[in-house]
Every structure is written in structure tokens, then in C-alpha cells.
Amino acid sequence: SQQGEEDPQALSIQEGENATMNCSYKTSINNLQWYRQNSGRGLVHLILIRSNEREKHSGRLRVTLDTSKKSSSLLITASRAADTASYFCATSITGANSKLTFGKGITLSVRP
Amino acid sequence: DTAVSQTPKYLVTQMGNDKSIKCEQNLGHDTMYWYKQDSKKFLKIMFSYNNKELIINETVPNRFSPKSPDKAHLNLHINSLELGDSAVYFCASSLGGTLYEQYFGPGTRLTVT
Numbered sequence: 383s384q385q386g387e388e389d390p391q392a393l394s395i396q397e398g399e400n401a402t403m404n405c406s407y408k409t410s411i412n413n414l415q416w417y418r419q420n421s422g423r424g425l426v427h428l429i430l431i432r433s434n435e436r437e438k439h440s441g442r443l444r445v446t447l448d449t450s451k452k453s454s455s456l457l458i459t460a461s462r463a464a465d466t467a468s469y470f471c472a473t474s475i476t477g478a479n480s481k482l483t484f485g486k487g488i489t490l491s492v493r494p
Numbered sequence: 495d496t497a498v499s500q501t502p503k504y505l506v507t508q509m510g511n512d513k514s515i516k517c518e519q520n521l522g523h524d525t526m527y528w529y530k531q532d533s534k535k536f537l538k539i540m541f542s543y544n545n546k547e548l549i550i551n552e553t554v555p556n557r558f559s560p561k562s563p564d565k566a567h568l569n570l571h572i573n574s575l576e577l578g579d580s581a582v583y584f585c586a587s588s589l590g591g592t593l594y595e596q597y598f599g600p601g602t603r604l605t606v607t
Contacts, residue, residue, distance in 0.1 A: 415595060424498075424584055424598035425537075468535060474592035481550050482592050484537040 386414075386471045386485035394491040401458040403488045405471030406451075412474040414447055414454050415482065419468045428456070428469075463494045497521050500585050500599040507575055508607055515570045515602045517585030525549075525591050526568040528560060529584040531601070537584070543568055544591065575606045 389404045405414065413432045417425040429445045431438045431454065438445045444457040458465055468489050472482040498519045507513050519526065527550075528540040541560045542550035548560070557573045568585060585599040 412593060417598075419535075422601075424600045425586075425596075427595035427597065430595050470537065480592045481539050481542060481552075482596065483539075487535050487537075 386473045386483060388469070388471055388485040388488045390488060391486070392489045392491075394493065395461055397461060397463055397492055397494050399461055401461050401465070401490055401492070403456045403458075403469055403490070405454045405456070405485055407454075407471075407473045408452065409473075409475055411449075412480065414445075415472045415474070416443075416445060416454075416456050417470045417472060417484075419470065419487070421467070425470065458490075461490075461492045463492050466490060466492045498585055498587055498597050498599040500583075500602050502602060503600060504603050504605075506605045506607065509575055509577060511575050512571070512573045513575060513604070514572070515583055515585075515604075517568045517570070517599055519566055519585075519587040519597070519599075521587055521589075521597060523587035523589050523597070524565060525588045526562065526565075527586040527588075527596065528568065528570050529586060529598075531582045531584060533581070541568075541570075572604075575604075577606050580604055580606045 386407045415430045416428040419425045431447045442459045447454045468487040470487045472484045501516050525544045527542045531537045540554045543562045546562045559571045562568045582601045582603050584601045586596040588594045588596045
């Protein structure tokens with residue numbers, strides 16, 4: 383089963399609105415990362431939040447992490463049409479041969 | 495300068511053929527990865543190399559063989575291609591495993607007919 387599961391699967395908003403995407407996971411993690419993928423492109427790293435951090439900001443992005451609930455959220459403020467993409471959360475589990483496990487992704491559409 | 499590059503970008507081939515995908519990173523990273531993304535956008539790790547040493551080998555058919563001639567290169571060779579191998583394959587690299595962000599290549603769309 384998936385380690386990281388995003389919610390909702392798809393989100394459609396108007397330009398200027400905020401977009402909130404959620405990610406839940408099952409086991410203890412080292413860190414949680416959010417990536418963006420534009421259509422036909424590779425993934426681009428957005429933010430990495432470590433297990434001992436609760437909130438991080440990067441420009442219009444805000445990520446929170448609640449390890450007690452095993453969940454994270456990505457907030458994009460004042461969305462733009464260019465934010466239209468798929469967003470993935472990925473978790474890094476502590477241990478040897480640690481790997482990133484990706485969720486299924488959220489499709490965000492920002493209408494101009 | 496492209497950080498992580500892959501060639502070719504598109505690959506169309508017939509069942510049973512053998513093909514290779516090449517990946518190069520110019521970031522000085524120690525760790526490189528191969529991922530497979532299926533038609534539903536599910537991304538799954540296949541292999542991970544650290545300093546040319548294989549450290550992750552997920553449950554991938556042994557028709558898939560990665561090769562890392564040096565730290566900057568990680569190639570993927572696929573023998574006896576099957577229809578189910580059709581997917582987008584991404585190469586990625588990171589500074590030191592999953593404690594750091596990963597940089598992805600543009601992907602290689604493989605279509606097996």
C-alpha cells in the first residue's frame with residue numbers, strides 16, 4: 383500500500399485563490415518532500431521538511447508537518463495559471479537503503 | 495546548463511528488442527536513481543546508486559540492468575522489451591540519499607509496440 387497518499391486527487395481553483403493539498407503517510411519518516419510536475423516534464427523539488435520541523439515557507443508555498451497525525455499540507459497562496467501541474471508528496475523513511483516513496487499525486491488546475 | 499539530462503527523450507520500439515537510456519548529472523551528486531512513472535502518474539523507484547555502488551534494487555525484472563560507469567552517469571539497459579515496459583523513465587540525483595532533495599531529468603517516454 384502507498385506510504386504517501388495525497389488528497390484531494392484533483393483540485394480546480396480560480397487564479398488568485400489559495401490551494402491546499404494534503405498528504406498522509408503511514409510510518410515514521412526522516413523527512414517529507416513536495417514536488418511539482420508540469421505536463422510532459424520531470425519533477426521539480428519544492429520543499430523538504432524534516433521530521434523535527436513543523437512548518438516551512440518558500441515564496442508563495444507553505445508546508446506544514448504533523449507527525450502525530452502523520453500528515454502534511456502544502457498551501458499555495460495567490461495561485462497563478464502557471465501553478466497548474468501535478469503535485470506529489472514523497473516520504474523518506476529512516477533506515478538503511480532509505481528511499482523516497484511517492485504518492486499518486488494531485489492534479490491542480492488554476493483557471494485564469 | 496542542464497543539471498540532469500537523459501537521452502533519448504522518446505523511444506519507440508518493438509517487443510523483444512533491447513534498448514538503453516542514458517543519464518548524466520553535472521551537479522556533483524553522489525547518488526543517482528531510476529524511477530518508472532506509469533500511465534496513472536504513479537512514480538516508483540527502480541534502482542539507486544551511490545558512488546557507483548548499487549544500493550537499492552526494487553522488485554524489478556532482471557531484464558532491467560543499470561550501469562554506473564562513474565558518479566556522474568547512470569544508464570539503464572532493458573532486454574527483451576515487453577508491452578508492460580511502456581512508461582516514462584526518470585533519472586534523478588541527490589547530494590546524499592533521501593536526506594536531500596532530488597533533481598530529476600526530463601524523462602524518457604518508452605513506447606513498446
